[in-house]
Amino acid sequence: MKVLDLDMDFFLTDACxxxxxxxxxxxxxxxxxxxxxxxxxxxxxxxxxxxHPLPGAVFDTHDKALDFWLxxxxxxxxxxxxxxxxxxxxxxxxxxxxxPDFVLKAVLTRRPDTRAALQAYRQGIKLDEANYLLFALAxxxxxxxxxxxxxxxxxxxxxxxxxxxxxxxxxxDIAALMEGVNGREPSIPFEAVxxxxxxxxxxxxxxxxxxxxxxAPGSADRIMEIVxxxxxxxxxxx
Numbered sequence: 190m191k192v193l194d195l196d197m198d199f200f201l202t203d204a205c206x207x208x209x210x211x212x213x214x215x216x217x218x219x220x221x222x223x224x225x226x227x228x229x230x231x232x233x234x235x236x237x238x239x240x241h242p243l244p245g246a247v248f249d250t251h252d253k254a255l256d257f258w259l260x261x262x263x264x265x266x267x268x269x270x271x272x273x274x275x276x277x278x279x280x281x282x283x284x285x286x287x288x289p290d291f292v293l294k295a296v297l298t299r300r301p302d303t304r305a306a307l308q309a310y311r312q313g314i315k316l317d318e319a320n321y322l323l324f325a326l327a328x329x330x331x332x333x334x335x336x337x338x339x340x341x342x343x344x345x346x347x348x349x350x351x352x353x354x355x356x357x358x359x360x361x362d363i364a365a366l367m368e369g370v371n372g373r374e375p376s377i378p379f380e381a382v383x384x385x386x387x388x389x390x391x392x393x394x395x396x397x398x399x400x401x402x403x404x405a406p407g408s409a410d411r412i413m414e415i416v417x418x419x420x421x422x423x424x425x426x427x
Contacts, residue, residue, distance in 0.1 A: 236391030251399035256427030270332035297364035
């Protein structure tokens with residue numbers, strides 16, 4: 190199965206600095222793409238249709254994608270591992286402080302069937318919108334990852350995750366000691382698309398959109414209203 194994982198800040202002319210909690214970046218840090226450009230990406234490059242919207246959700250912070258995916262798995266509508274196409278200005282793979290250490294050293298030592306303890310990670314202030322996709326990899330939910338970058342995206346995939354030119358694999362010395370119980374962490378096919386205009390994939394089963402208000406000025410919220418008609422929103426707890 191295949192999910193399209195959109196972030197609103199992808200549809201901006203630049204990467205805005207992260208705003209303080211509860212605030213938005215200043216207007217002028219970036220401009221939203223023109224409506225026609227957003228529609229062209231959704232319809233011509235992703236194969237979405239207003240006439241046949243896909244099941245999905247719109248939420249504020251991107252980490253809620255985990256809650257949505259988990260809800261669909263529990264409903265028997267989504268089977269892991271599944272393919273993720275991540276369309277975002279950021280990789281959300283824990284680049285920068287505090288980095289990927291918690292996931293690589295603490296999550297990977299747990300049995301795979303007990304790793305998706307979302308509430309515990311949030312209570313421990315370990316899971317957020319900047320690292321949720323790394324958690325998804327650690328949960329072994331992702332069979333293939335495509336990262337479609339904004340042209341102004343920084344190189345932000347942690348080098349320690351790269352296995353080779355076409356794969357990501359999570360690993361650490363302490364996790365290696367648990368391979369007798371947990372098995373070897375999978376090599377996950379990975380592609381970073383630097384020029385989104387060259388991207389073209391269809392056949393999605395679900396689509397989600399994160400507002401990510403700390404990464405986008407208020408003027409960008411109109412992008413949400415452009416994307417919503419392509420999504421048949423499914424209630425979930427998150």
